[in-house]
Amino acid sequence: MAGSRTREVADATRRPARLVAAVLGAVFLLVGILGFVPGITTDYGAMELAGHQSRAKLFGVFQVSVLHNLVHLLFGVAGLAAAWLGAKTARLYLLVGGLVYLVLWLYGLLIDLTTVQELFGPVPPEANFVPVNNADDWLHFFLGAGMITLWLVVRPGRGVRE
Template sequence: MTTASHHAHDFHVTRDHVRSASMGMGVVFLLVGILGFIPGITTQYGSMAFASGSEAMLLGAFQVSVLLNLLYLAMGAAGVWMSRGVLSARNFLLGSGAVLLVMWLYGLIVGTSAANILSTNASTNWLNLILGVVAVGLGAAYAMRHRGSRAL
């Protein structure tokens, strides 16, 4: 008869997890931002606009603009940089997740109107929602697990 450890059913978000999550999210954002500027990977590249009106499609599915690509690059650089410390990594996850959720909500509200200055489509909005929920979830899981702890 074997017995499971009392910790077997718990998921622990450790310092390494939160730092790795920040680094991973940062790398994903950097890749998305860089790939958005590469013709071929981004279809209809010639129709890319700085902001609204862009018809460029990353991987043929995610509508992108220069502004959106720059935003992803900035968030990616922040994620990589902030992964160096535990608190900054957690703050990056919470902050970038919140930004992505606001971008998702903004995309839902403005739709395809002229107010859509980021030039997002439904696929981009879903991507922002998923990445935002994952980032906030990881940051919040670490924060809740270690609330009140001074040894962060």
């Protein structure tokens, strides 16, 4: 009887991490697919393979490229795979994904700053390989902070191994 109760508690504390990773994975997959849909992505014909020259915008707001959309698709598959593999992997997905998005936020802020260009000279064009605009930058910040917050929230219960 006690073993059954322990198993119920363990399952209940693991489930949220897997669910959150699966939901985020599904959202990233959807966003990646929508990035390739003309109409939902404005200026679809101006989409570049990579680089900041891409003028295509998801929902008319977020600058995207083929590479950007593929990264969303891969991030989605990774989230679904992490959820399927277990709570520990799902939590790792949230932590690493959150850190990646915070780094991407910093990259977006720094790549176009005139202060950086004044201090270090012009930014080489190959350094600006991800199309990001101000809306992308702040979305990346909130995604990163949100994923790390979720990583903290979906911790296993005290005394329960992942």
